[in-house]
Amino acid sequence: MEKTLPKIEIIEKYCKGCHICVEFCPKDVLEMKGFYASVKNLEACIKCMQCELRCPDFAIKVITE
Amino acid sequence: MAFDYEKYLRPGKLPHIWCPGCGHGIVMKGLIRAMDTLKLDMKNTAIVSGIGCASRLPGYIDCCTLHTAHGRAAAFATGVKMAKPEMNVILCGGDGDGTAIGGNHFIHACRRNIDMTYIIMNNYIYGMTGGQFSPCTPTGHKASTTPYGNPDPGFDIAKLAIGAGATFVARGTAFHANQIDKLIVEAIQHKGFSVVEILDDCPTTYGRRNKYKSVIEMMNRLKEVAVPVKAAEKMTAEQLVGKVLTGVLYKEESKPEYTAEYAKVIERAKAAK
Numbered sequence: 005m006e007k008t009l010p011k012i013e014i015i016e017k018y019c020k021g022c023h024i025c026v027e028f029c030p031k032d033v034l035e036m037k038g039f040y041a042s043v044k045n046l047e048a049c050i051k052c053m054q055c056e057l058r059c060p061d062f063a064i065k066v067i068t069e
Numbered sequence: 070m071a072f073d074y075e076k077y078l079r080p081g082k083l084p085h086i087w088c089p090g091c092g093h094g095i096v097m098k099g100l101i102r103a104m105d106t107l108k109l110d111m112k113n114t115a116i117v118s119g120i121g122c123a124s125r126l127p128g129y130i131d132c133c134t135l136h137t138a139h140g141r142a143a144a145f146a147t148g149v150k151m152a153k154p155e156m157n158v159i160l161c162g163g164d165g166d167g168t169a170i171g172g173n174h175f176i177h178a179c180r181r182n183i184d185m186t187y188i189i190m191n192n193y194i195y196g197m198t199g200g201q202f203s204p205c206t207p208t209g210h211k212a213s214t215t216p217y218g219n220p221d222p223g224f225d226i227a228k229l230a231i232g233a234g235a236t237f238v239a240r241g242t243a244f245h246a247n248q249i250d251k252l253i254v255e256a257i258q259h260k261g262f263s264v265v266e267i268l269d270d271c272p273t274t275y276g277r278r279n280k281y282k283s284v285i286e287m288m289n290r291l292k293e294v295a296v297p298v299k300a301a302e303k304m305t306a307e308q309l310v311g312k313v314l315t316g317v318l319y320k321e322e323s324k325p326e327y328t329a330e331y332a333k334v335i336e337r338a339k340a341a342k
Binding site: 013017018020024027054057059061062067068 | 072083084087088089091092094244283285
């Protein structure tokens with residue numbers, strides 16, 4: 005089965021730069037770019053949704069099919 | 070698909086007022102997921118809160134909401150429930166609002182066993198007013214009013230609720246975001262007064278005074294101290310020192326619910342005429 009990649013949407017207007025998504029991503033997909041979180045390595049994403057669940061600011065959406 | 074939180078939020082309210090890394094946003098997301106799971110009718114659901122950081126929560130959710138006097142969430146919510154017993158009433162607030170200023174209302178709502186759900190976000194401090202120590206601040210910890218360490222022992226909200234007569238008591242943490250909505254779902258479904266305590270982090274006023282270098286350190290502390298109830302059964306008393314039990318801590322189905330009992334009183338009064 006071919007691996008399908010999700011689309012990780014980060015809404016910078018809502019992001020407060022708390023680092024939670026970056027630190028608790030088990031696959032190191034995200035990084036901080038300046039003040040905001042951004043996607044570093046989308047290939048590694050396993051769609052565990054932990055970043056979306058733990059973002060206190062409604063700033064991350066992991067869009068899967 | 071990503072969960073559509075915005076369906077449940079009032080338009081134009083985001084970004085919310087909570088500080089970077091504050092767990093209240095995580096709890097609000099858990100509440101929204103729980104409301105979605107239960108398919109609650111927004112016009113038939115009321116969220117009631119007092120004053121404080123956590124009590125700002127109802128302002129964001131697009132259902133019937135009530136932002137009331139400090140500590141009086143339980144009193145106002147009791148009024149809502151008595152007037153409209155068919156309504157789903159959810160209360161939310163912080164540890165100071167719920168157990169200090171509103172302590173009396175809280176224990177009496179527990180005692181009556183009225184069918185409401187109280188979500189207490191316990192961040193161990195009064196965040197909004199500048200970091201004064203609350204009844205939940207652990208002994209020895211610092212706050213703006215206890216710069217040399219708090220001499221008081223802290224409240225255990227779950228034990229307080231069980232002792233006062235609440236029939237469903239659960240505890241979760243902001244770190245275990247997956248669990249929050251499941252606990253809230255079970256609490257709302259329970260017929261009777263249900264208390265869900267969520268251990269939270271306050272990096273701005275609590276963390277920086279108590280040597281937590283970052284939000285991540287505070288979140289890791291929640292991860293370390295939380296022990297699920299089932300896992301705790303296999304652990305010794307020594308292993309459980311400094312740990313906090315999470316999950317459903319207490320559940321009782323037999324105690325009568327207050328609005329149903331009150332309806333019987335009305336029937337008796339009518340028959341006595």
